[in-house]
Amino acid sequence: MKIEGTHELRASRERVYQALIDPEVLKRAIPGCERLEKTDEDTYSATLKAGVGSIKGIFTGNVRLEDMRPPSHYRLVIEARGQPGFLKGEGDLDLEERDGITVVSYSGDVKIGGTIAGVGQRMIQGSAKMMASQFFTAIEAEAQTEAHEAPPKHGFFRTALRWLSGRLRRLFRARSQKTNS
Amino acid sequence: MIPVQFDYAAPATLDEALSLLAEHKDDAKLLAGGHSLLPAMKLRLAMPQMLISLGRIKDLAYIREEDGQIRIGAMTTHHQLESSDRLREICPLLPETAGTIGDVQVRNLGTIGGSLAHADPAADWPAAIIALGAEIVAVGAGGKRIIKADDFFVDMLTTALDPGEILSEIRIPAPQGRTGQAYLKVPQPASGFAVVGVAVNLTLNGGGACESAGIAITGVASKAYRASAVEGAIAGNALDEQTITDAASHATDGIDANGDLYASEEYRRHLAQVYTRRAIETAAARVK
Numbered sequence: 298m299k300i301e302g303t304h305e306l307r308a309s310r311e312r313v314y315q316a317l318i319d320p321e322v323l324k325r326a327i328p329g330c331e332r333l334e335k336t337d338e339d340t341y342s343a344t345l346k347a348g349v350g351s352i353k354g355i356f357t358g359n360v361r362l363e364d365m366r367p368p369s370h371y372r373l374v375i376e377a378r379g380q381p382g383f384l385k386g387e388g389d390l391d392l393e394e395r396d397g398i399t400v401v402s403y404s405g406d407v408k409i410g411g412t413i414a415g416v417g418q419r420m421i422q423g424s425a426k427m428m429a430s431q432f433f434t435a436i437e438a439e440a441q442t443e444a445h446e447a448p449p450k451h452g453f454f455r456t457a458l459r460w461l462s463g464r465l466r467r468l469f470r471a472r473s474q475k476t477n478s
Numbered sequence: 479m480i481p482v483q484f485d486y487a488a489p490a491t492l493d494e495a496l497s498l499l500a501e502h503k504d505d506a507k508l509l510a511g512g513h514s515l516l517p518a519m520k521l522r523l524a525m526p527q528m529l530i531s532l533g534r535i536k537d538l539a540y541i542r543e544e545d546g547q548i549r550i551g552a553m554t555t556h557h558q559l560e561s562s563d564r565l566r567e568i569c570p571l572l573p574e575t576a577g578t579i580g581d582v583q584v585r586n587l588g589t590i591g592g593s594l595a596h597a598d599p600a601a602d603w604p605a606a607i608i609a610l611g612a613e614i615v616a617v618g619a620g621g622k623r624i625i626k627a628d629d630f631f632v633d634m635l636t637t638a639l640d641p642g643e644i645l646s647e648i649r650i651p652a653p654q655g656r657t658g659q660a661y662l663k664v665p666q667p668a669s670g671f672a673v674v675g676v677a678v679n680l681t682l683n684g685g686g687a688c689e690s691a692g693i694a695i696t697g698v699a700s701k702a703y704r705a706s707a708v709e710g711a712i713a714g715n716a717l718d719e720q721t722i723t724d725a726a727s728h729a730t731d732g733i734d735a736n737g738d739l740y741a742s743e744e745y746r747r748h749l750a751q752v753y754t755r756r757a758i759e760t761a762a763a764r765v766k
Contacts, residue, residue: 350597350635351507351515351524381523412521419671419738423599423634423700426734 300388300425301404304433308440310394313401314368316439317390325449326435328428339365345377349424354381354413368392373405382411399440401433481519488531492538492617492644495530500619500642502528508644509533510553510592513584538591538646541565548572548650552591560585568652570764571659571679575606578663580670591645594630597637597701599736600671604631604702606661607648608694609677615647616640624649631701655689656682658765662757663697664749666740672697673741674749676705676729678761680717687716693754698746699733707731708754717762726755 306313316322320341324333332344339362346355358377365371374387388405409421417424438449489495499506507515507526510533518524532538538553541562548569550559559565560576579585579593579602593603594614604627607614612627616639623643630638639645653659663675679692691709696702711725729750737743 349633351526352518352635353525354523381521412523416517416521417523419600419666419736419740420634422738423736426736427633427700 298407298409298421299404300386300407300422300429301402302426302429303400303402304430304437306399306401306433306437306440307397308399308437309397310368310392310399312440313399313436314392316436317392317401318362318365318367318371322436322439326432326439328431328435333360339363343377345379347428349420349427352417352420354379356381356384358384375407378411381417382409382413384409403429479520481516482522482525484519484526485528486531487528488534490534490536492535492646495532495535495644496617496619496642498528498530499644502530503641506530508595510595511555511584511588512592513580513588514592514596514598532644539589543568543652546652548652550590550648550650552595552645552647553589554591556580556585556588556590556593557582559590569610569650569659571606571610571661571677572650574659575602575661575677578602578661578665578675584670590648594648595637595639595645597631597635598671599634599700599702600666600673600675600697601702602661602663602672602675602696605672605675605677605694605696607650608702608704609659609679609692610650610653611679611692612651613649614645615649616643617646618643622646628704631703634700653679653681656765658682658761658763660757660760660764662753662760664753674698674746674753676750676753676757678754678757680712680758680761680765682717682762682765685716687714688712689714691758693758695729695750695754698730698735698750700736703733705729705731705754708758712758717758722755722758722762726751726758729754 320333324330329346331346334342336342341360343360344357356377356379361374363372369392372389376385386405386407388403391402393400442449487498506528509529509531538551540551542549556576556579560573565572590603593601607627614625614630616623625638632638658680661677664673666673675696677694681689683689691712693705693708694702695705707728708725715721730747735743735746
């Protein structure tokens with residue numbers, strides 16, 4: 298299955314890139330991440346409690362960063378399995394800076410199998426979008442935090458609030474573009 | 479196909495259910511008809527440690543008329559709504575929607591409250607209750623709270639209910655004047671869930687033009703949504719073929735559609751436009 302999307306983050310490209318490759322930041326920002334350990338150069342082992350609503354599962358797997366070209370690009374290779382099924386995929390992240398806003402575009406191909414693919418197929422894309430949106434909202438908050446400050450918290454309500462304010466911003470931007478044209 | 483071990487409680491009152499929920503928090507799930515929760519538990523996609531059944535609570539299954547509203551208890555089954563003669567007369571969209579859900583077994587046990595609280599992105603009820611401008615009554619430790627249907631669905635399988643709240647009632651403004659309603663869907667052949675489902679609730683004025691329109695679409699995005707652009711395009715206008723076709727072309731404006739193996743994003747968008755047109759035409763033809 299193809300997964301792609303773009304997210305706009307109000308932070309400089311360098312800071313966003315730094316956040317996206319910092320294991321401590323990723324551990325805080327990835328929804329449901331319970332463990333993330335470095336096992337080799339640019340390779341991590343992770344445990345994820347992922348899910349939507351009452352549907353939840355624990356996945357363990359490996360994440361590898363490749364083809365790193367700071368601050369504009371890297372490639373992510375993921376392999377994970379858990380009780381509800383397995384997933385295997387790779388994708389490219391590209392960062393572009395436009396007027397102080399960093400636009401992150403991701404596109405990848407993911408293979409999903411097991412129970413979750415058999416009975417939850419119709420919800421996989423929606424869940425992926427929901428988790429990506431939570432993740433980038435958290436990364437934005439991380440990238441906006443100065444190095445000496447305490448890391449931001451990502452409780453459900455904080456993430457929901459940030460997500461909502463992002464939605465509103467986009468909505469108003471779309472509105473003003475409409476009135477301008 | 480065997481769930482992990484869990485505890486089970488069947489309280490006799492809503493208050494007891496609320497205190498059990500407060501006690502077990504995230505480890506608990508409420509059991510209504512069980513036609514989404516139990517399959518998920520058998521597949522071990524959901525593993526609640528505590529199941530709180532609402533089935534023994536008296537007076538949660540009813541259809542009443544009060545203060546110009548139709549009030550439906552959360553535990554009212556799809557079948558009870560489908561077979562209500564009074565609803566067929568005053569708000570036919572409800573029985574029509576109920577009749578398209580799953581199969582007979584699902585409709586006999588599945589409930590409107592359970593379906594809404596589960597917030598499956600392809601469930602049928604969300605479209606109907608948004609189109610009808612309904613309100614959801616949530617009961618919590620602090621008392622009653624009313625949530626507009628438009629604000630109730632937050633994202634896939636996620637609602638505006640707090641973790642300690644129970645959905646107790648659905649309130650629908652009783653349709654007044656010259657109204658016409660329709661729910662049309664493309665069912666997924668295996669599951670019966672809506673690939674696309676469109677609910678329409680029209681009111682016409684004396685001259686035959688559309689006075690107000692409630693139109694909502696399920697199955698396309700991560701949650702059911704109000705098709706505001708379509709509503710805006712027909713409100714105030716005579717419902718001729720051209721107006722309806724033009725309006726329906728806005729069915730997915732600003733919507734992030736989802737795709738799966740059965741139907742791509744593009745196909746869902748196309749179906750949404752075609753079924754929005756047909757649902758408006760059907761509702762308009764039914765105006766009395």
